[in-house]
Amino acid sequence: MCGIVGYVGSVRERSDAGDLDGEYCALDVVIEGLRRLEYRGYDSAGVAVVADGTVQSRKKAGKLANLIAELEEHPLPSTLTGIGHTRWATHGGPTDANAHPHLADEGRLAVIHNGIIENYAELKQELLAKGVKFASETDTEVAAALIGDLYRGAADGDITKAMQLAAQRLEGAFTLLAVHAEQPGVVVAARRNSPLVVGLGDGENFLGSDVSGFIDHTRRAVELGQDQIVTITPDSFAITDFYGRPAQGKEFEVSWDAASAEKGGFPSFMEKEIHDQPAAVHDTLLGRSDPRGRLILDELRIDPAELKQVNKIIVLACGTAAYAGMVAKYAIENWCRIPTEVELAHEFRYRDPIVDKNTLVVSISQSGETMDTLMAVRYAREQGAKTVSICNTNGSTIPRESDAVLYTHAGPEIAVASTKAFLAQITAAYLLGLYLAQLRGNIFSGQIKDVLADLNKIPEKIQTVLDTTGPLRELARSMKDEKSVLFLGRNVGYPVALEGALKLKEIAYLHAEGFAAGELKHGPIALIDAGQPVFVVVPSPRGRDSLHSKVVSNIQEVRARGARTLVIAEEGDEAVREYAEHVVYVPETPPLLMPLLTTVPLQIFAAELAAAKGFDVDQPRNLAKSVTVE
Numbered sequence: 001m002c003g004i005v006g007y008v009g010s011v012r013e014r015s016d017a018g019d020l021d022g023e024y025c026a027l028d029v030v031i032e033g034l035r036r037l038e039y040r041g042y043d044s045a046g047v048a049v050v051a052d053g054t055v056q057s058r059k060k061a062g063k064l065a066n067l068i069a070e071l072e073e074h075p076l077p078s079t080l081t082g083i084g085h086t087r088w089a090t091h092g093g094p095t096d097a098n099a100h101p102h103l104a105d106e107g108r109l110a111v112i113h114n115g116i117i118e119n120y121a122e123l124k125q126e127l128l129a130k131g132v133k134f135a136s137e138t139d140t141e142v143a144a145a146l147i148g149d150l151y152r153g154a155a156d157g158d159i160t161k162a163m164q165l166a167a168q169r170l171e172g173a174f175t176l177l178a179v180h181a182e183q184p185g186v187v188v189a190a191r192r193n194s195p196l197v198v199g200l201g202d203g204e205n206f207l208g209s210d211v212s213g214f215i216d217h218t219r220r221a222v223e224l225g226q227d228q229i230v231t232i233t234p235d236s237f238a239i240t241d242f243y244g245r246p247a248q249g250k251e252f253e254v255s256w257d258a259a260s261a262e263k264g265g266f267p268s269f270m271e272k273e274i275h276d277q278p279a280a281v282h283d284t285l286l287g288r289s290d291p292r293g294r295l296i297l298d299e300l301r302i303d304p305a306e307l308k309q310v311n312k313i314i315v316l317a318c319g320t321a322a323y324a325g326m327v328a329k330y331a332i333e334n335w336c337r338i339p340t341e342v343e344l345a346h347e348f349r350y351r352d353p354i355v356d357k358n359t360l361v362v363s364i365s366q367s368g369e370t371m372d373t374l375m376a377v378r379y380a381r382e383q384g385a386k387t388v389s390i391c392n393t394n395g396s397t398i399p400r401e402s403d404a405v406l407y408t409h410a411g412p413e414i415a416v417a418s419t420k421a422f423l424a425q426i427t428a429a430y431l432l433g434l435y436l437a438q439l440r441g442n443i444f445s446g447q448i449k450d451v452l453a454d455l456n457k458i459p460e461k462i463q464t465v466l467d468t469t470g471p472l473r474e475l476a477r478s479m480k481d482e483k484s485v486l487f488l489g490r491n492v493g494y495p496v497a498l499e500g501a502l503k504l505k506e507i508a509y510l511h512a513e514g515f516a517a518g519e520l521k522h523g524p525i526a527l528i529d530a531g532q533p534v535f536v537v538v539p540s541p542r543g544r545d546s547l548h549s550k551v552v553s554n555i556q557e558v559r560a561r562g563a564r565t566l567v568i569a570e571e572g573d574e575a576v577r578e579y580a581e582h583v584v585y586v587p588e589t590p591p592l593l594m595p596l597l598t599t600v601p602l603q604i605f606a607a608e609l610a611a612a613k614g615f616d617v618d619q620p621r622n623l624a625k626s627v628t629v630e
């Protein structure tokens with residue numbers, strides 16, 4: 001969950017010299033990388049550089065800005081070897097002492113870490129018995145002490161060897177980076193179950209939790225495998241396994257540039273990403289069908305004969321991605337007639353699910369690193385299931401460990417609250433459903449062609465929603481002092497209601513709940529009091545007519561009890577107008593595809609309301625973008 005950057009260079013003169021000390025140095029690169037990775041965690045930040053036979057570090061609780069202020073007050077020397085960390089706390093609270101780097105070997109070794117070391121208590125006892133002293137409550141300091149101990153002992157002053165030996169003893173999930181005072185121009189890293197990418201420069205090399213850590217400098221990258229060690233110098237990188245045996249990474253070219261990770265003139269990344277949605281859906285559809293309307297999912301490398309045998313689908317995901325999974329269930333069951341379950345990955349893993357070789361497990365994850373989802377996918381594979389990953393992050397762990405992947409092409413999502421990834425996940429799930437239906441002959445090819453044509457019109461329709469948000473934003477601002485907002489929906493509108501509530505909780509810190517509209521009378525209706533705001537996602541009147549009229553009845557029920565009804569409906573649906581205090585109309589679209597439009601006003605509502613409350617929309621409290629712990 002933390003962000004990690006490492007750098008080794010050999011030249012000081014460059015046109016993009018940073019401004020920390022007027023000269024291009026490791027610190028500039030590291031701080032810039034941390035700025036881009038801060039979405040991964042922002043409880044504290046720290047850096048270490050190797051200078052004149054010493055390791056020097058600064059670290060500070062709170063956001064990166066606090067560390068930068070500290071560096072201005074207590075500057076570090078300008079050098080060409082450095083590491084940096086932005087933290088999301090697991091062991092020990094977000095204090096200066098618990099911030100990374102952690103030092104060992106009498107201050108000559110600095111270590112940063114992402115993940116959790118599960119056997120740290122046992123290792124700590126061992127090290128305490130040897131007289132090692134600890135200054136923090138973290139598992140990372142134990143790893144640092146272990147590397148330091150091995151460096152002086154069995155590794156005989158070789159930092160790569162010390163890292164290999166330490167990694168053999170560590171259990172859990174970790175990306176560890178280390179620098180040593182006696183080895184300037186070297187950064188060594190270990191990776192198990194936690195992300196790490198190498199960036200290849202000219203006379204300089206980089207390490208990052210993901211490519212945004214070094215995207216300002218290079219687009220050439222190497223993806224590391226599980227249980228690997230990498231040592232970078234200005235002119236080389238060498239990969240081994242934990243036992244020192246040479247290993248290979250996979251080189252790739254990053255397809256997006258630094259500009260696409262910037263805010264593009266919007267007040268927040270979240271606003272930018274909401275506005276990126278027409279492109280996210282468009283790009284996810286791109287190149288995945290031929291002009292005759294046949295799906296071509298070349299990347300789905302599972303034998304079609306095996307896909308035809310599938311008799312059950314389980315969709316695994318967490319949070320927003322799980323709501324995309326709920327939409328997927330409606331679509332897949334409708335088109336493919338395959339029983340489809342959706343389960344939170346962390347619940348699936350720890351019961352005794354019924355999974356076999358005829359089960360297709362579809363995981364959905366923006367980051368591709370969510371530990372709960374990864375563990376569930378691994379478990380499903382062990383049970384013999386076929387696994388497909390719907391993922392937004394190239395080279396991440398979940399797609400690598402799945403039998404096949406369908407990438408969403410939403411581009412980097414920086415804001416912690418997911419928006420464009422959600423619409424792209426739903427789009428990819430529709431493609432998967434249509435592909436399975438095509439393969440199994442469940443629906444006529446003409447029907448598939450029609451759905452694809454409807455999907456191709458969605459980006460333009462999202463744009464229409466985005467272009468007409470004035471009154472909705474005004475409504476959101478006027479509601480900034482509300483204490484609670486409820487959301488109702490039916491069928492595919494139900495996950496949309498859940499997502500609307502989640503967005504409001506996570507960025508506006510406002511009590512919000514989503515319900516299946518039919519469930520209201522079974523309890524939640526007791527919550528309705530005079531003035532209670534209730535959003536209702538109304539299905540198309542052109543769909544199953546009973547659904548529309550049932551939801552209109554639900555609006556009347558809450559309104560009769562004093563609720564303020566805020567309605568999202570399809571253009572031309574005049575029936576809702578007389579029961580709604582505020583209506584947001586979205587363009588006509590087939591009922592099953594509606595979530596791609598009805599979600600958008602709810603995202604905007606949450607972003608506007610949170611901004612009106614003065615909150616940091618991109619980095620809500622207590623959250624991190626990538627949840628790499630269970």
Ligand code: F6R
Nearest residue numbers: 319320321365366367370417418
């Ligand atoms: C909410 C949100 C989270 C993620 C969840 C899964 O806005 O972003 O609920 O959807 O943590 O993350 P990924 O998709 O990276 O597996």
